Amino acid sequence: MVPHLTTAQTGPLLALEQHILDAMPRIEHWLRKQWLEHGTPFYASVDLRNSGFKLAPVDTNLFPGGFNNLSPDFGPLCIQAAMAAVEKICPDAQRFMLIPENHTRNGFYLENVAALATILRQTGLTVRIGSLIPDLEEPLTLELPSGGNIVLEPVKRKGNRLVLDGYDPCAVILNNDLSGGIPEILQNIEQSLIPPLKAGWAVRRKSSHFAAYNRVAEEFGALIGIDPWLVNPYFSTCHEVNFQERTGEECLAAKVDELLGRIREKYRQYEIDHEPFVIVKANAGTYGMGIMTVKSPDDVRGLNRKQRNKMAVIKEGMEVSEVIIQEGVYTFENINDAVAEPVVYMIDHYVVGGFYRVHTGRGIDENLNAPGMHFEPLAFETPCSMPDCAGKPDTAPNRFYAYGVVARLALLAASLELETEEVVA
Amino acid sequence: MVPHLTTAQTGPLLALEQHILDAMPRIEHWLRKQWLEHGTPFYASVDLRNSGFKLAPVDTNLFPGGFNNLSPDFGPLCIQAAMAAVEKICPDAQRFMLIPENHTRNGFYLENVAALATILRQTGLTVRIGSLIPDLEEPLTLELPSGGNIVLEPVKRKGNRLVLDGYDPCAVILNNDLSGGIPEILQNIEQSLIPPLKAGWAVRRKSSHFAAYNRVAEEFGALIGIDPWLVNPYFSTCHEVNFQERTGEECLAAKVDELLGRIREKYRQYEIDHEPFVIVKANAGTYGMGIMTVKSPDDVRGLNRKQRNKMAVIKEGMEVSEVIIQEGVYTFENINDAVAEPVVYMIDHYVVGGFYRVHTGRGIDENLNAPGMHFEPLAFETPCSMPDCAGKPDTAPNRFYAYGVVARLALLAASLELETEEVVA
Secondary structure, three states: OOEEEEEOOOOOOHHHHHHHHHOOHHHHHHHHHHHHHHHOOOOEEOOOEEOOOEEEEEEEEEOOHHHHOOHHHHHHHHHHHHHHHHHHHHOOOOEEEEEEEEOOOOHHHHHHHHHHHHHHHHHHEEEEEEEOOOOOOOOOOEEEOOEEEEEEEEEEEEEEEEEEOOEEEEEEEEEEEEEEEEEOHHOOOOEEEEEEEEOOOOOOHHHHHHHHHHHHHHHHHHHHOOOOHHHHEEEEOOOEEEOOEEOHHHHHHHHHHHHHHHHHHHHOOOOOOOOEEEEEEEEEOEEEEEEEEOOOOHHHHHOHHHHHHHHHEEEEHOOOOOEEEEEEOOOOOOEEEEEEEEEEEOOOOOEEEEEEEEEEOOOOOOOOOOOOOOOOEEEOOOOOOOOOOOOOOOOOOHHHHHHHHHHHHHHHHHHHHHHHHHOOO | OOOOEEOOOOOOOHHHHHHHHHHHHHHHHHHHHHHHOOOOOOEEEEEEEOOOOOOOEEEOOOOOHHHHHHHHHHHHHHHHHHHHHHHHHHOOOOEEEEEEEEOOOOHHHHHHHHHHHHHHHOOOOOEEEEEEEOOOOOOEEEOOOOOOOEEEEEEEEEOOOOOOEOOOEEEEEEEEOOOOOHHHOOOOOOOEEEHHHOOOOOOOHHHHHHHHHHHHHHHHHHHOOOOOOHHHOOEEEEEOOOOOEOOOOOHHHHHHHHHHHHHHHHHHOOOOOOOOOOOEEEOOOOOOOOOOEEHHHHHHHHOOOOHHHHHHEEEHHHHHOOEEEEEEEOOOEOOOOEEEEEEEEEEEEEEEEEEEEEEEOOOOOOOOOOOOOOOOEEEOOOOOOOOOOOOOOOOHHHHHHHHHHHHHHHHHHHHHHHHHOOOOO
């Protein structure tokens, strides 16, 4: 099942997908060169928005949490890609420690941890799961909703090594985005940490990612002869915003105004008959907390207490002081009248699958990855690597190929971003 | 469907598969190290024989001809592996020329060419098919049994480059095993030739491959603590045999006798209650011509005219002057009472699928890849990379994993072999 694009829009619908399809050899050749020059993150997932005239990434997660949502048919692809990644990053490793988030009551997330451990084991690694849960003294067995269980063991430090009871791993895979800062136990360890600490939200900034993405989109646009805006959401940032203390509001309103103006101009150019909007969100952090849909500068002025509380704090109770204002991209993809947003999964530089977040209760301009949000995952049925160049651009293999291309642009941006990012622990 | 092992044999049945399964992390770690040290062929297929107590390669093909027999479900695996291969060997290539065999009337083979071209196109390469058919002047369109067609164009030489009309490729993929020698048009070309000319039967010798395999099997045996013989068929060679002129017969009989003796000893050691046999075949060449099953030295003495003719000439009318005498490995795998032999396919160092040659009219000690032999291909239903370590060794994923391991040992032997082989065009 592929979502239908439902929009009254008369602009260049599907032209972008056709363009990507036609340029396939040039795109793959260019990407090959990029991967030779830039190291790729071990894994990543990219949230895309597809409005038909525009297909763009809105978030790149370096600690992907939905491997359980991928089609089991793509298991072999994940394993093969993980083999390639391990070969590059730590060929000598035999024993891995996987460190997940501390969400022990989120069954979906635990399924992800189990799925990830299985992929790693099937590449031929011994894997045990280490947990950073404070005060965890004994191994903790957690039941999985799908049956079976996983065992979390307390992570210990032995000199400069992370160990478990009777287990000294060669490398540590993080599936914990470090939103709460870099714990002392992870600092200055001698084993390989994958991805590195600077990929965590304690260091990373969305604005650095999208600044890198600007460069990637420019180059990609020139390569295949398209306006880079068609794959790139505009953005700007506001530093020193404090929602609780109501400071920085005017700066934010001004930036919103300026960005809406630039989008309006583009909509005019492409004859897009929709109201521009922007998304305001924390510059560091994840999990869809601290996110607002904004259609006018007035929307960010004089927020009430509830709105301010929602924006002020993200995961792990961290305070928001920097925000990114990102061009909103309409979601015109629908499955049975429900909005559907694609998430593409990658290991090393290989696209290994993806799924749609399908949600009936939300609008086309809202963020589907928000607290309290219950989406139904719908796994991509075909892989992203098998376009049918003779087919229409919106057939399943071709749409998925376009997703895979744009997701890899975001992955490349993450590579550039991590090259420059420094750990300021 | 997985074949059943049907044998009255009381020896260490399935012990080998269990051993391979248990040693998985050690095996994958060791293989990772090997691939870092040794370049892998672009692609390969390996014919295996499985008698339950022994699982061994009997032939390694560096110009695999059955991609059409793989399960379509593994298409994405092939594409991903081909991307990795292209990245390593010729990252800069955009346009490929694929040079197949000249068998224009073999519909199965044409399907293989089409399947291969599709895989390469889906990695993002432009692919056109160049043919070495003598006197081909114009593009030749050939219908495929499955529908559609392929176009063969005459290969031309322009200085030191191979070209087609209006097409100058960056690299040339050979799917032609050069049994008839290295054509002049392929000599000293400046484009990458993949695999290199020395991988063709004009240069390659089965005995060099199995000499390299001896080293690989020794190391593998030591690694997982097994007798290397369990994955390695004994062999010896006879040079200067001439079946037409009846010279070299005594040398051959003596070697057969010596080899049967060594096998007999192993059968005794493992309490295997079967009659040893050897296969005598051309040391250079393929396509199952010039192959004999031999159970006694007398079998190679005083051959009648028909037998001698059968042995004297292989593909492309080449005369046999060197033979390899290889330990026969019983095939105890059966599907619906038909003998089934696995063939494993690899691109770069990734196992991308395989199939069984299923043949009702042949015995467990005969060669299934022989002229006039009509096998039914039965695609592997599950990939070779997803063992279920909790399951029994003969469940489908586990049997396929063992196949994949032994096939990769043969691939590694091919890597070593190509490192030392010199072109003597």
